[in-house]
Amino acid sequence: MSVSAPSSDPNLEDFLRHGGRLAAARRAFPDAPAPWLDLSTGINPRPWKGARATAASLTRLPDPDEIAALEAAAAAAFGVTPDRVAAVPGAEAALRALPRLLGARSVAIASPTYGAHAEAWRLAGAKVQCVAPGELAGVASEAVVMVNPNNPDGARHDDLEPGDRWLIVDESFVETAPELSVAARAGHRLIVLRSFGKFYGLAGVRLGFVIAEPGLAARIGAQFGDWPVSAEAIAAGTAAYADSAWREAAAARLTKDAARLDAMLTRAGFDILGGTSLFRLAATPDAARRFTALARGGVLTRPFPDQPTWLRFGLPKPKDWPRLQAALEGSRR
Known part of the structure; x- marks a missing residue:
C-alpha cells in the first residue's frame, strides 16, 4: 500500500491525549482507506471469546x-x-x-x-x-x-x-x-x-x-x-x-507477536524504546510526519505531546500484518 504525500498536515491535537480516537481520525483523514487499522491502544487484538451476558x-x-x-x-x-x-x-x-x-x-x-x-x-x-x-x-x-x-x-x-x-x-x-x-x-x-x-x-x-x-x-x-x-x-x-489455559496461551502468543512487531518496526527505520507485549514504543526523528503518513494509509498510531520523536504501536490482528508492513514501507517515502 502506498501512502500519498499530504497536501497539508492535519492538526494532531486530537490524538495526543490518548489512543482510540477513530472518529477524530476519520474526520482528519477522510480519504484514508477503510476499515481503519487502529494500533493506537494496547488492547489484545485477539480477545477472549467465552461467555457473554444472557438476554435475561x-x-x-x-x-x-x-x-x-x-x-x-x-x-x-x-x-x-x-x-x-x-x-x-x-x-x-x-x-x-x-x-x-x-x-x-x-x-x-x-x-x-x-x-x-x-x-x-x-x-x-x-x-x-x-x-x-x-x-x-x-x-x-x-x-x-x-x-x-x-x-x-x-x-x-x-x-x-x-x-x-x-x-x-x-x-x-x-x-x-x-x-x-x-x-x-x-x-x-x-x-x-x-x-x-x-x-x-x-x-x-x-x-x-x-x-x-x-x-x-x-x-x-x-x-x-x-x-x-x-x-x-x-x-x-x-x-x-x-480460564487459566487461555491466559497462558495468550501470554505466549503476545510475546511472539511483540517480537514480530519489533522486527517490522526496526526494518522500517524505527528505534525500539520498550513497551510490553501488548504495545511497543518506537522512536524516529520524523515521528509526526510518519504518524500522518500512516494515518493517510488508514493506520492509527499514538503520538505524544511532550515526546515529538515517539510513536506507540499496538498489535495488529493476524490478517492485518501485511497491511501494516505495507503502510510502514509507504510511510518512509
Missing part, C-alpha cells in the same frame, strides 16, 4: 451475589482474598476516584507515564509532581503513583514499598509480566489497580478492580454503588478469570 441478565439489575462471584474469580486470579477486591467500571474510573477518596493533598508520579493519573490528582486539587522513578524517594508527598509495567515505555519497577505514604500501583498491563505484580501485598498503604479489558481484549465492557486492605476496598466499592459494573462485565470477567 440484560433486562434486570445485576445481583450482588453475581458481583461477589466476579470479585472472587478475579481475586483467585490475582492471588488475593475476595475481601480485598472491589470491582469498578474500568481501572480509569478507579484512578480518578482515588485522589478524592484518599484525601491526599500532594502526589509524586513516576514519569513519563499514563497522563490520566496526573490529571485526576490535579482535578482533585492536589499538588502534582511528575518525576523520574529514581527521584521518588527524594520528593515529599502524601501519595505516590507508579504504573508497572509502565505505559508507554514498559519500564519495570521492582522496589515498591509504600513507607509512610500512599502507594498506588497501576497494574493495567501486568498480565504481560505477572512476576511484577504486588497485588498479594496490597494492604496498609499499598493500593493496586487492575484492568480487565486490555489483556483480555474486551476494553468496551469497562471492567477493572481495586485491590486494597478490606476496609478500604469496601469504601472504594461503595463509591460506585450497588451496581458498579454491567451484566456484560460480570459475565465476561467471571468466566475469563477462571
Whole structure:
C-alpha cells in the first residue's frame, strides 16, 4: 500500500491525549482507506471469546451475589482474598476516584507515564509532581503513583514499598509480566489497580478492580454503588478469570507477536524504546510526519505531546500484518 504525500498536515491535537480516537481520525483523514487499522491502544487484538451476558441478565439489575462471584474469580486470579477486591467500571474510573477518596493533598508520579493519573490528582486539587522513578524517594508527598509495567515505555519497577505514604500501583498491563505484580501485598498503604479489558481484549465492557486492605476496598466499592459494573462485565470477567489455559496461551502468543512487531518496526527505520507485549514504543526523528503518513494509509498510531520523536504501536490482528508492513514501507517515502 502506498501512502500519498499530504497536501497539508492535519492538526494532531486530537490524538495526543490518548489512543482510540477513530472518529477524530476519520474526520482528519477522510480519504484514508477503510476499515481503519487502529494500533493506537494496547488492547489484545485477539480477545477472549467465552461467555457473554444472557438476554435475561440484560433486562434486570445485576445481583450482588453475581458481583461477589466476579470479585472472587478475579481475586483467585490475582492471588488475593475476595475481601480485598472491589470491582469498578474500568481501572480509569478507579484512578480518578482515588485522589478524592484518599484525601491526599500532594502526589509524586513516576514519569513519563499514563497522563490520566496526573490529571485526576490535579482535578482533585492536589499538588502534582511528575518525576523520574529514581527521584521518588527524594520528593515529599502524601501519595505516590507508579504504573508497572509502565505505559508507554514498559519500564519495570521492582522496589515498591509504600513507607509512610500512599502507594498506588497501576497494574493495567501486568498480565504481560505477572512476576511484577504486588497485588498479594496490597494492604496498609499499598493500593493496586487492575484492568480487565486490555489483556483480555474486551476494553468496551469497562471492567477493572481495586485491590486494597478490606476496609478500604469496601469504601472504594461503595463509591460506585450497588451496581458498579454491567451484566456484560460480570459475565465476561467471571468466566475469563477462571480460564487459566487461555491466559497462558495468550501470554505466549503476545510475546511472539511483540517480537514480530519489533522486527517490522526496526526494518522500517524505527528505534525500539520498550513497551510490553501488548504495545511497543518506537522512536524516529520524523515521528509526526510518519504518524500522518500512516494515518493517510488508514493506520492509527499514538503520538505524544511532550515526546515529538515517539510513536506507540499496538498489535495488529493476524490478517492485518501485511497491511501494516505495507503502510510502514509507504510511510518512509
